[in-house]
Amino acid sequence: MKSSVIVFPGSNCDRDIAVALEKMQFKNKMVWHKETSLPKSDLIVIPGGFSYGDYLRSGAIAGKSLIIDEVIKAANSGCLVLGICNGFQILTETGLLKGTLLRNKNLKFINKNVNIKVINNDTKFSNKFKKDEILKINIAHNEGNYFTDKNHLEELNKENLVAFKYCDEKGNINEEANPNGSLENIAGIFSQRKNILGMMPHPERMVDEIISNRDGINLFSSLLN
Amino acid sequence: MKITNDIVEKHGLNLEEFSKIKKILKRDPNLLELGIFSAMWNEHCSYKSSRIHLKKLPTKGKQVIQGPGENAGVIDIGDDDAIIFKIESHNHPSYIEPYQGAATGVGGILRDVFTMGARPIALLNSIHFGEPKHPKTKSLLNGVVSGIGGYGNCIGIPTVAGETKFDETYNENILVNAMAVGHAKKNKIFYSKAKGLNKSVVYVGSKTGRDGIHGASMASAEFDENSEEKKPTVQVGDPFTEKLLMEACLELMKDNSIISIQDMGAAGLTSSSVEMASKGSLGIELDLEKVPCREENMTPYEMMLSESQERMLIILEDGKEKAAKKIFDKWDLDFVIIGKTTDTNNLTLKYNNKIEGEIPIDALASKAPIYDRKWIRKKPQKNKVNIKELKKIKIEDALVKILSNPNHSNKSWITSQYDQMVMCDTAQKSGSDAAIIRIHNKDKAIAVSVDSSANYCKSFPLTGGKQIVCENWRNLISVGAKPLAITNCLNFGNPENKEIMGEFAECLEGIKEACEFLDYPVVSGNVSFYNGTNKKNISPTPVIGGVGLIKKLSKPIGHNFKYDNSILLIIGKTFGHLEQSVFLKEIYSINEGMPPEINLHNEKNNGECLLKLINKNLILSSHDISTGGLIVSLAEMSIGSNIGAKIHKPKKLTNSINYFFGEDQARYLIEVKNENLSKVYKILRENNVFYENIGITQSDFFEIENELKISVKNLYKINNEWYNKY
Amino acid sequence: MKLTLEKQFQLNLKKNKLKFSVTVTLKKDVLDPQGKVVQNTLVNMGMNNLKNIRQGKHFEIEVDENDIKIAQKKIDEMCKKLLVNLIIEDYKINKI
């Protein structure tokens, strides 16, 4: 499977995701944001980090880059797109995913391992997970507080477009388990056609037992499935 | 413009120094030249009060590739890998503007490390604040922590370890020390020494603004009532630009176009150009109208003294200019040839073809003043605290009080604001004795830790100096790393005061002695004097940053208990030394007496033996015993793991308080599987290491027979409340 | 009847409320990293005659107070104590 990782000035999880993809046997290419065409790819990843320093609004400036037009085209023709953390923020800025990521409710950067629950395991990104499986995954962000309007929230729920929700160790989805104030504890969502996934937690950080755990592996192996 | 005595003094120079300048130049300096002298001759850049003492530190060893004298120290970790690291202070700027002060402190130390060709792989910090009840402390804490996080998170380098302390001595003068650690290939290290004539001197990075003009002189003067007004324009950090600058430099370093490279830190363009020329015994000529400026109408004086961040100076090989510029264009950074190397041995400053200033390089560097300041030795105090004469206190109450104070409370409120995992090589995050960072794509790792003990250093600097080196050494040992080398940040008061200078000299003697004995050389460092206000100086606070090597990383060993029912041993002898302990300070507010003595032989022997045990996979968890003594270390192992312990008191116990709260050195706690116990005993005995079996781990309860029993959940709560309530 | 009462109550409330805007800007000569990047981006997007752009903060504040002088003083206090970093920022208060 061929993947492309888009690199913006200020991306800083680009190497991490590349390492994870290669470990999972993807044939990966790095694509600099000034390029005007994408290599042929089955999966496009927009990595985490602080593209353009998170200045103005996180993801806003990257959302105007040259390569993004190509990403939008590819996404609209059904290519799989994964946005992690800052990548998720960029996807909402481009309109490929609806809603927005506001400042964390405590206004602080948060880095910790949190529990998330797999809500929809019937997608290209999640078919190797069990439904309601609980994963322990690292988050690291300033703006992960997902917000969207009523209509879209209804759509998310009705059409099963929520990918992951923050939960406690036992799987309860409640206020205490919500690290950043996200609406309904949402940690990741799919686009309507389910070919785009945006998520705040970092699956690429969870593929190596010595460093953390392997709870992120199934996301990548789902894609290979 | 006539240079009056008043102008001289405003530049932080005394009249004696001024006449020396006139003698060197054989004329009066103009304002630009005076500014340059002031920047180069101040304490921060010239090390005029500290140099003769620093010279005594051991800086060599077979692990050392580059000792002090470059932007950072370089050590060998085997194969073709080198580790480059340094610590630096940003105390005064952080007190004025905590967010930006701390952020630019991180930015500055990162540049020191990637200037030498290393990709930074870890950030650490040592931060000291005043008492929590002091009106400024809370906002300083908030600002400093978010500044450190703000910079490191954005640039994408994990902040993995540090220390945070509160003490009245820092009420008016906080300490913010930042350390950066990078990885490079041994044969790809870049130095600041210029070579060759007529080579292009290139300015890269951000534009120059009026930031922090006279920042370096500020760092060399005490605060007084007027310092609020004297505030220079605060430097604002731009981590995004630094990230671009780092990537661009590392990209340029891949081929052979750089002769010499130097970041613009304190005293900006001045110190970077002088340092490069001085090391290469060359002259340097700058055309200042070419300097990229952010503001209109900037004068040569402002350009030379600006401390705008995220800038570098590079001397390029002939013919490499075009290719190099392409790289910086790609990263949207300024790249301008602003001068050339010359054979005049002068710093020559031109503006629109007119010479605005000319100073012999050696006058600014090697001939800068050096002072052998008066200093006096500290007299040993008598140890006289007799615990039996003090009002009785229950062990449990004392433990709770210590575990819930800000210095011993869990720091996750702080560390969760730092991205500790980016780069995906953090095998052990902060919270343990040392953080562990894997070398990318290899199975070896380094361990890093920073430590200080101002209390000990205040009461007896010689012992204090030894103690911090040993404590740092122990922290690396505890996670299974072989300690290799240190960097140090020496935060002291006013060096013109002979007691303060004595603290400095004696702490350094202690550091020297310990480093020599442990083969733990000093490869880089920084001195920060004049920490204090209105003649009230801070307690001497040298900070040690150590790096150790783990040759083969498996699942890292930490200080959290692993299982129920394993055996707990103390390595090292417990005498019950209470003077200068947290116990006396916290419970009785007693500050008298000597710090615990250091026996370097025991340190080395105990540490090396523990390392052997860890390498043989005989240890489940381990933790060094430091402030708070045995009981606090035990509690920490319990709290982190949610596993309890059952401790039996030794039979020949003089006094429980001394035993459990004493701060005797060279001790560790280890958890051992029952089945491995005899092997462990054997190795300990063979190596003449004193040990005691003190109990076992158990589920749910932290217990000392006939003394106390607390649920681990409760302990956790006690230990985790302070920051969230503050 | 009930409705009218409520309305009256709300009117009273309205009367007691004063609304201000506070604009916080970086002092001259202080680096504005955000403004810089935004400016570059806009220029790259073809906005050639953009000369300069600086970014600041904006607050809209309502206070329960009917004396405008007192209210203004309160707002000023908020600025000094929390909203503004006086070392690097300037601010302006406007009644809206």
Added chain:
Amino acid sequence: MKLTLEKQFQLNLKKNKLKFSVTVTLKKDVLDPQGKVVQNTLVNMGMNNLKNIRQGKHFEIEVDENDIKIAQKKIDEMCKKLLVNLIIEDYKINKI
């Protein structure tokens, strides 16, 4: 002579520059976590009659342009294309 010329040139430059401020605020029904925290903090600090506070952004923009209408249009374009996320934010442009 030289001086006068230069001065004139500078004057012309001045004339060609127009300055605007742009205020960007979150739409009414969008959560404002920053405003909320600031509000709580202020109330905790004893500012009891604070009713409501919302945080937004403020830009000061200079353009090389002497036709105010054209300039205004340019600024509007900048807002729409980059400065404002129209889905969650409103904006206002003012000549200053």
